[in-house]
Amino acid sequence: MPIYSEKVMDHFTNPRNVGEIENADGIGEVGNPVCGDMMTFYIKVKDNRLEDVKYKTFGCGAAIAVSSMVSELAKDKTLEEAMEITPQSVVTELDGLPTIKHHCSNLGAQALHIAIEDYRNKQKLAGGKANG
Amino acid sequence: MKKVYLDNTATTPVLPEVRDAMLPFLGESFGNPSCLHEWGDIPRDAIALAREQVAALIGASPEEIIFTASGTESNNFAIKGLAMAQQKKGKHIVVSAIEHFSVLNSAKTLEKMGFEYSLVPVDKYGVVDPADVRKAIRDDTILVSIMHANGEVGTIEPIKEIAKVTKEKGVIFHTDAVGTTGNIPVDVTEMGVDSLSLAGNMFYGPKGIGALWLKKGTRILPLLDGGIQEGGRRAGTENVAGIVGLGKAAELARIQMPERSAKLVQLRDYLITEMPKKISHVLVTGHPQNRLPGHASFCIEFIEGESMLMLLNAKGVGVTSGSACTSRALQASHVLLAMGLPHEIAQGSLLFGLGIDNKKEDIDYVLEVLPPIVERLRQMSPLYSKFLKQGKGG
Numbered sequence: 001m002p003i004y005s006e007k008v009m010d011h012f013t014n015p016r017n018v019g020e021i022e023n024a025d026g027i028g029e030v031g032n033p034v035c036g037d038m039m040t041f042y043i044k045v046k047d048n049r050l051e052d053v054k055y056k057t058f059g060c061g062a063a064i065a066v067s068s069m070v071s072e073l074a075k076d077k078t079l080e081e082a083m084e085i086t087p088q089s090v091v092t093e094l095d096g097l098p099t100i101k102h103h104c105s106n107l108g109a110q111a112l113h114i115a116i117e118d119y120r121n122k123q124k125l126a127g128g129k130a131n132g
Numbered sequence: 133m134k135k136v137y138l139d140n141t142a143t144t145p146v147l148p149e150v151r152d153a154m155l156p157f158l159g160e161s162f163g164n165p166s167c168l169h170e171w172g173d174i175p176r177d178a179i180a181l182a183r184e185q186v187a188a189l190i191g192a193s194p195e196e197i198i199f200t201a202s203g204t205e206s207n208n209f210a211i212k213g214l215a216m217a218q219q220k221k222g223k224h225i226v227v228s229a230i231e232h233f234s235v236l237n238s239a240k241t242l243e244k245m246g247f248e249y250s251l252v253p254v255d256k257y258g259v260v261d262p263a264d265v266r267k268a269i270r271d272d273t274i275l276v277s278i279m280h281a282n283g284e285v286g287t288i289e290p291i292k293e294i295a296k297v298t299k300e301k302g303v304i305f306h307t308d309a310v311g312t313t314g315n316i317p318v319d320v321t322e323m324g325v326d327s328l329s330l331a332g333n334m335f336y337g338p339k340g341i342g343a344l345w346l347k348k349g350t351r352i353l354p355l356l357d358g359g360i361q362e363g364g365r366r367a368g369t370e371n372v373a374g375i376v377g378l379g380k381a382a383e384l385a386r387i388q389m390p391e392r393s394a395k396l397v398q399l400r401d402y403l404i405t406e407m408p409k410k411i412s413h414v415l416v417t418g419h420p421q422n423r424l425p426g427h428a429s430f431c432i433e434f435i436e437g438e439s440m441l442m443l444l445n446a447k448g449v450g451v452t453s454g455s456a457c458t459s460r461a462l463q464a465s466h467v468l469l470a471m472g473l474p475h476e477i478a479q480g481s482l483l484f485g486l487g488i489d490n491k492k493e494d495i496d497y498v499l500e501v502l503p504p505i506v507e508r509l510r511q512m513s514p515l516y517s518k519f520l521k522q523g524k525g526g
Contacts (some may be wrong), residue, residue, distance in 0.1 A: 005444075009442075009446075012439070013443070013446060018427065018511070018512045019512075020517065030515075032475075033474070033475040033476035033479055033515075034464070034475045036436060036455055036475075036479050037436075038514055039514070040514040041475055042288065054511060055512075056514040057512055057513070057514070058434070058435065058436055058479075058513045058514055058515050059436050059477075060436055060438035060439055060442075060455070061438060061439050061440075061442040063436075064439060064512070075406055079244065088388065098477065107366075
């Protein structure tokens with residue numbers, strides 16, 4: 001039996017929403033080359049919704065499939081809804097991942113959350129400046 | 133879809149002649165070779181023949197061959213068994229940084245039992261310098277283990293030169309020749325070693341069978357105690373079919389080696405020469421010339437090995453990688469790191485183990501399907517976009 005589910009293979013071989021967003025509202029970077037997986041998520045926010053989500057990923061089949069799935073789950077969600085995407089929910093949506101891949105490769109949700117935090121921090125800064 | 137198997141360093145297929153030689157011992161010739169009736173005679177004779185065939189392949193005497201269950205067992209047996217048998221003389225052993233885990237982890241186990249070990253470094257091609265072995269040997273050193281060739285990068289080590297050092301120092305020298313035996317000439321006398329491991333599935337024999345050659349008069353402590361099989365050095369009822377298969381594979385390898393090797397070197401060099409023409413930012417790992425005949429290994433920058441492997445598999449090509457993601461330990465290849473490659477480059481490792489069934493068309497097929505895979509993965513790699521931006525900036 002292949003190590004990956006059909007859904008993982010589908011997202012790995014046809015990853016959705018790959019790319020970068022110019023002038024992104026938020027950017028989230030996770031991972032390092034030592035563990036073998038790196039992801040950068042880019043988000044565009046409009047009216048508290050993720051109007052666009054893109055990413056670039058260096059890593060194994062699982063890492064790429066996870067990124068693709070996270071981007072699909074996150075798109076058009078409110079920021080609050082997107083913050084509720086967890087590594088576990090991504091695994092479930094992908095019909096499972098090999099246990100060994102649960103940690104390293106499953107960084108997509110974290111990268112997305114960091115991108116949202118980045119956006120919120122920028123908003124605060126912008127707000128602070130406006131007030132000052 | 134076209135299927136191209138290029139993972140012969142993981143295992144070679146079993147040759148039909150080898151399988152045919154084995155089959156009677158999975159059928160009517162089922163007897164236990166330790167038994168004194170005619171059911172025992174047939175397998176006992178078959179094992180004796182196989183012992184001669186294996187000995188002939190490596191220029192040894194048949195009684196110096198101990199059959200084991202794998203290359204891993206042979207290495208465990210050599211490292212632990214030789215160290216244990218010599219421990220009154222000292223408790224220090226020397227191994228290279230790029231040994232197979234069956235050697236490295238045996239050394240670690242010995243460390244827990246009160247032994248010490250030193251790691252000898254390698255250069256950027258993965259070559260051990262005999263002078264470094266000399267430096268690592270201490271007064272209490274009892275064993276040196278340096279592999280004949282590395283399975284991940286294909287580099288062949290200067291065993292003869294290292295043996296001169298160990299001889300002069302009076303230290304036992306084991307070599308892990310799992311990658312080389314049956315593929316390039318291995319002659320234990322010419323090499324000057326005291327102990328050598330080999331495995332059947334590296335030269336068209338079956339899996340689950342290996343051997344340890346031990347120079348006459350070398351003391352070793354058995355790992356498996358029991359009956360007097362293998363001269364009392366490795367107890368347990370023999371894997372008769374496996375041993376017979378190993379013997380047949382050894383005989384075929386000895387006869388066909390020049391022809392096999394010439395063909396493999398040609399295909400290997402073709403792949404190594406063409407790859408950088410088709411893909412930018414590729415580096416060949418291991419020694420450019422002094423390497424195993426069918427072995428071509430690369431690091432492809434900005435992308436990760438497992439994703440390449442999976443996409444190649446989708447195109448019917450079977451290869452392997454030393455990236456962290458492909459290893460169960462989730463660590464990049466200790467071999468590539470020991471050669472000084474940074475993690476991000478080691479992650480892009482791709483290893484082609486060519487076999488005697490491969491043809492030039494197979495290599496052409498790889499050269500056709502791999503570049504679009506690399507391009508696609510690079511397009512989605514954050515490392516590649518950083519590289520492009522820096523390139524433009526600089």
